[in-house]
Amino acid sequence: MMEQAGRQIELLEMSAPANFPYNYSCGKIGSFFFKKLRDEKKIYGRKCPRCKKVYIPPRPVCGPCFAPTDEWVEVGPGGVLECFTVVFFGFLDPMTGKKRPVPYGYGLIRLDHADSRIQHFLSENDPKKLRVGMRMEAVFNQEREGKLSDIKWFQPVE
Numbered sequence: 116m117m118e119q120a121g122r123q124i125e126l127l128e129m130s131a132p133a134n135f136p137y138n139y140s141c142g143k144i145g146s147f148f149f150k151k152l153r154d155e156k157k158i159y160g161r162k163c164p165r166c167k168k169v170y171i172p173p174r175p176v177c178g179p180c181f182a183p184t185d186e187w188v189e190v191g192p193g194g195v196l197e198c199f200t201v202v203f204f205g206f207l208d209p210m211t212g213k214k215r216p217v218p219y220g221y222g223l224i225r226l227d228h229a230d231s232r233i234q235h236f237l238s239e240n241d242p243k244k245l246r247v248g249m250r251m252e253a254v255f256n257q258e259r260e261g262k263l264s265d266i267k268w269f270q271p272v273e
């Protein structure tokens with residue numbers, strides 16, 4: 116109930132699913148990055164001309180220096196697992212809208228020649244078989260669309 120102009124008004128509630136599909140430009144840097152993933156199965160970062168840090172995913176500007184990045188650097192596909200978790204609690208995957216099968220591994224990987232980390236799924240979901248510092252390698256999907264999910268996951272390298 117709500118009072119308006121001295122009268123009680125009954126307010127009803129209703130629910131309905133809302134769907135807001137939209138497309139947006141990846142921009143010059145995002146387009147280059149995603150085309151390389153899709154067409155060549157290669158991962159590129161952007162290098163800052165001042166501090167020389169290589170960012171992945173690529174950034175147009177270095178945050179600490181405020182300098183525009185100006186060079187593409189191929190990174191990975193190997194790297195080091197810097198932290199991880201294994202998810203046992205099922206929830207809806209925002210990328211697909213479907214319940215993601217559990218358990219699954221998820222981690223931060225610092226790719227070779229990169230100074231920042233990329234977060235992604237891991238092929239391994241047994242916490243006893245994962246450790247910080249272990250070598251990982253990107254595994255690409257057979258069919259790719261120009262999305263970060265073109266990398267299926269990172270798998271441990273023996």
Ligand SMILES: [Zn+2]
Pocket residue numbers: 163164165166167168177178179180181182
């Ligand atoms: Zn910098």
